[in-house]
Amino acid sequence: MQSALIVDDDDGIRWVLNRVLKEQGFEVIEAPDLATAKAAMEEHTFSIVFLDVFLPDGNGMQALEKGMFHAPVIMLTAETTFDHAVEAYRAGAMEYLPKPFDLDEVRSLVNRVKAKDSAKQKKKTRVTTKQDSFDPQDKPKEKTQILGKSQAMQQLYRIIGRVAASDMTVLITGESGTGKELIAQELHKQSLRTHKAFIAINTAAIPAELLEAELFGHEKGAFTGADKARAGHFEHADGGTLFLDEIGDMPLALQAKMLRVLETGEVQRVGSTITKKVNVRLLAATHQYLPKKIKAGLFREDLYYRLNVIPVHIPPLRERRDDIPDLAEALLSYAAEELGITAPILMPDAITLLQRFDWQGNVRELKNVMRRLAVLTPGASITMTDVALALGNGEDAPNDGDETLSEAVHRCVKRYLQQLGYAEVEGLYRHVLDQVEPPILRLVLEKAEGNQLKVAEMLGLNRNTVRKLLKTYDIDAVDFKR
Numbered sequence: 001m002q003s004a005l006i007v008d009d010d011d012g013i014r015w016v017l018n019r020v021l022k023e024q025g026f027e028v029i030e031a032p033d034l035a036t037a038k039a040a041m042e043e044h045t046f047s048i049v050f051l052d053v054f055l056p057d058g059n060g061m062q063a064l065e066k067g068m069f070h071a072p073v074i075m076l077t078a079e080t081t082f083d084h085a086v087e088a089y090r091a092g093a094m095e096y097l098p099k100p101f102d103l104d105e106v107r108s109l110v111n112r113v114k115a116k117d118s119a120k121q122k123k124k125t126r127v128t129t130k131q132d133s134f135d136p137q138d139k140p141k142e143k144t145q146i147l148g149k150s151q152a153m154q155q156l157y158r159i160i161g162r163v164a165a166s167d168m169t170v171l172i173t174g175e176s177g178t179g180k181e182l183i184a185q186e187l188h189k190q191s192l193r194t195h196k197a198f199i200a201i202n203t204a205a206i207p208a209e210l211l212e213a214e215l216f217g218h219e220k221g222a223f224t225g226a227d228k229a230r231a232g233h234f235e236h237a238d239g240g241t242l243f244l245d246e247i248g249d250m251p252l253a254l255q256a257k258m259l260r261v262l263e264t265g266e267v268q269r270v271g272s273t274i275t276k277k278v279n280v281r282l283l284a285a286t287h288q289y290l291p292k293k294i295k296a297g298l299f300r301e302d303l304y305y306r307l308n309v310i311p312v313h314i315p316p317l318r319e320r321r322d323d324i325p326d327l328a329e330a331l332l333s334y335a336a337e338e339l340g341i342t343a344p345i346l347m348p349d350a351i352t353l354l355q356r357f358d359w360q361g362n363v364r365e366l367k368n369v370m371r372r373l374a375v376l377t378p379g380a381s382i383t384m385t386d387v388a389l390a391l392g393n394g395e396d397a398p399n400d401g402d403e404t405l406s407e408a409v410h411r412c413v414k415r416y417l418q419q420l421g422y423a424e425v426e427g428l429y430r431h432v433l434d435q436v437e438p439p440i441l442r443l444v445l446e447k448a449e450g451n452q453l454k455v456a457e458m459l460g461l462n463r464n465t466v467r468k469l470l471k472t473y474d475i476d477a478v479d480f481k482r
Contacts, residue, residue, distance in 0.1 A: 001025065001026070001027050002025070002026050002027070002047040002048075002113075002114065003026060003027040003028070003029065003044060003045070003046050003047055004017075004021045004026040004027070004028050004029070004046060004047060004048045004049070004050070004110075005028075005029050005030075005031060005037060005040055005041070005044070005046045005048075005049045005050070005071070006018060006021075006028065006029070006030045006031065006049075006050045007031045007032075007033075007034070007036075007037040007049065007050065007051045007052060007055065007060060008032070008050065008051075008052040008055075008076060009032045009033060009052065009055055009056050010052070013052070013076065013099070014030045014032075016103070017050055017106065018030065020103055020106050020107060020110075021110065023107075024107060024110045024111075024114075026047070026048075026110070029044065029046075032055075032056070033055050033056045033057045033058075034055050034057050034058045034060070034063055034068075035057055037049075037051075037063075037068075037069075038068065041068065041069065041070070045071075046069075046071040047071060047072075047113055047114075048071060048072050048073075048074065048109075048110065048113045049069050049071050049072070049073045049074070050073075050074045050076055050097075051063075051064060051069065051073050051074065051075055051076060051093075052076045052077070053075060053076070053077040053079070053084075053088075054077075060075065061075065061087060061088060061091050061093075062091075064091045064092055064093060065091040065092065072094040072095075072113050073092065073093050073094055074093065074094060074095045074096075074097050074109055075088040075091075075093040075095070075096050075097065076097050076099060076101070077096070077097075077098060077099065078098070078099045081147070081157075082146040082147070082157050082160070082186070084096075085154075085157035085158060085160070085161040086157075086160065086161045086164055086190050088161065089161035089162055089164070089165075090161075090165065090190075094109075094113075095109055095158070096157070096158055096161060097109075098149070098154050146179070146182060146183065146186055147323065147326050147327050147330055148320055148323035148326065148327065149322065149323060149326065150315075150320040150322045150323050152315040152319060152320045153315075153320060153323060156183075156312065156313075156314065156315075159310070159312055160183065160186065160187060160190075160312065163187070163310050164186070164187055164190035164191055165190060165191055165192060166191070167191070167192075167193075167281050168281075168309050168310050169262070169281070169282050169283070169284070169306065169307055169309045169310065170184075170187060170283050170284070170309070170310045170311075170312055171247075171284050171285070171286075171307045171308045171309075171310070171311050171312070172184060172283065172284070172285040172286075172312045172313075172314065173285070173286060173287070173290075173311065173312070173313045173314070174285075174287065174313060174314030174315070174316070174362075175287055175314075175316045175362055176287050176361070176362065176364070177361045177362035177363055177364030177365055178314040178315070178316060178317070178362045178363060179314060179362075179363050179364075180245065180285035180287075180314060181200055181243065181245060181285070183312060183314060184198075184200065184241070184243040184245075184283045184285065185198060185200075185243075187241070187283060188240070188241040188243075188281075188283075191241070191281065193239065193240050193241055193281060196237075196239040196240030196241070197236060197237050197238075197239070197240035197241070198237075198240055198241045198243065199233050199236055199237045199240070199241070199242050199243065200243040200245060201214065201215070201233055201242070201243065201244055201245065202245045202246055203244055203245065203246050203247060203249055203250050204245075204246035204249040205246075208251045208254070211250070211251070211254060212254055212257065212270055213226075213230075213232065213270050214232060214233060215232050215233050215234060215254075215258075216232040216234060216257070216261075216267050216268060216269055216270060217229075217230050217231045217232030217234075217235055217267070217269040217270070218230055218232075218269050218270035218271055218272075219269050219270065219271035219272045220271075221271065222269070222270045222271025222272075223270070223271070226270075226271070229269070231269075232267065232269065234261065234267045234278050234280055235267065235276065235278060237278075237280045238278045238279055238280060239279055239280075240280065240281070241280070241281045241282075241283060242280050242281070242282055242283070243283045243284070243285070244282070244283070244284045244285070245284075245285045245286075246285070246286055246287070247284040247285065247286050247307065248286035248287075248288035248290055248293055248299060249286075249288075252298070252299075252300065255299065255300045255303050256300070258303060259300065259302055259303045259306060261278075262282065262303075262306045262307075263306070265277055265278060265279070265280075266278070282307070284307045290304050290308075291304070316359070316362055317359040317362045317363055317366065318358055318359055321355045321356075324351070324354050324355045324366070325346075325351050325354075325355070327363065327366060328346060328351065328354050328366060328370055329346060331363075331366060331367050331370040331371075332344070332346065332370045332373065332374055332382075335367075335370050335371040335374040335375075336374050339371075339374060339375065341374065341375075342380075343374065344373070344374065344377045344379065344380055344381055344382045345380060345381040345382065346381075346382050347381050347382060347383050347384070349383060349384035350382045350383055350384050350386065350387045352384070353384045353387045353388060353391075354366070354369075354387060357391060369387075369390050369391060372390045373386060373387065373390050376390065385431075385434075385435065413432060437469060437473065438473045438475065440459075441455070441466075441469060441470065441473065441475055442475065442480075444458050444459060445475070445477055445480040446480050448480075449480060449481055450477045450478060450479070450480035450481035451477075451481075452466055452467065452470075452477050455477075
């Protein structure tokens with residue numbers, strides 16, 4: 001009978017895993033700490049180990065890295081971050097399982113182990129992995145902007161964690177603004193090439209007639225304006241990583257040359273007959289569906305298979321709304337730090353509105369909105385109203401100066417209500433008045449030079465009502481006296 005070891009100080013976690021593993025025909029031993037786990041490892045041979053990171057007498061990840069466990073290890077952690085996932089795979093974990101976990105996922109992992117000669121095979125594999133990997137202490141840790149605890153992001157972390165230290169070609173897909181270049185940068189940072197160059201090129205931004213020379217270089221006189229020889233990006237990235245964004249827009253003629261580079265590892269400058277060997281890891285990205293382009297005859301099928309060795313898909317923000325609060329907080333903090341200001345606090349109703357917005361521009365759009373809020377929010381906190389105004393894009397602005405006050409109010413209120421509609425606001429009449437009354441009061445106070453009696457006359461209100469309104473909106477009439 002195969003046996004499993006569960007190392008976790010949480011009684012509930014051990015109970016659930018024990019039940020599932022016994023269901024799958026495993027003999028189960030539990031350990032609440034590393035000391036108990038070590039004693040169990042000395043007495044038994046295990047087919048699989050479920051290991052928590054934070055234990056009463058030490059760190060499970062460090063124990064794994066030091067070779068304490070000679071069986072496939074599934075890391076258990078409540079810290080569901082990108083860095084944590086990469087660290088787990090780097091330490092030698094077979095898999096990374098965030099808490100709370102899906103029991104079907106546990107069963108799937110167990111079935112994978114069942115098919116192997118567990119103990120000896122994993123021990124051999126781990127030694128090989130260690131030789132190909134590198135010490136996390138070799139370079140300082142950097143703060144990553146890849147955030148999210150959703151299931152979609154956890155799956156993304158797993159894929160990146162597994163391939164980061166390899167030299168495999170990766171094709172990153174996802175809508176515009178999802179962070180494809182950020183993923184490419186992290187793949188480079190976590191690889192053995194981290195101390196070498198990372199060069200990113202947007203192939204769609206370079207004219208087709210110049211792209212070949214940009215990528216492969218050119219000799220003097222190769223074309224008009226080539227007054228001297230120049231190395232291309234493949235040569236500049238030698239030993240490092242070359243990231244080609246929007247690869248789907250690459251001209252067909254150039255795709256053939258790209259294929260040859262991937263097959264031979266050699267580049268040939270424009271106007272030269274000599275080839276040069278380069279050692280470059282290629283990462284590519286596109287927001288397009290390449291199989292559709294292949295069918296239309298606009299993309300080479302053989303190049304697609306060369307690029308799509310490891311496919312990485314980044315989900316759009318609307319498919320991982322649970323990540324928006326953490327992302328918004330982080331992006332707001334980054335923006336405030338960059339601008340040298342104190343970050344305002346995001347109120348719960350503001351977060352609700354952010355989560356209900358559709359985010360066609362994905363994380364890039366969210367980043368711009370948070371920068372806007374960091375600069376324009378008047379108070380120490382960001383409310384739903386602030387977010388609604390920041391989300392307005394002004395697409396329905398008038399084209400001339402003939403707009404009446406009624407038309408202007410209609411236009412602005414319409415746009416404002418469209419934004420508030422995402423939050424399903426109650427008490428809408430009062431909510432809109434709260435936005436309209438303060439500017440009216442300030443304008444009339446300015447005209448009346450702070451004289452509240454004149455303000456009351458101009459507005460057709462009694463003086464007590466004016467005083468009450470000024471107090472409600474925290475407006476001091478003295479500020480308007482000359």
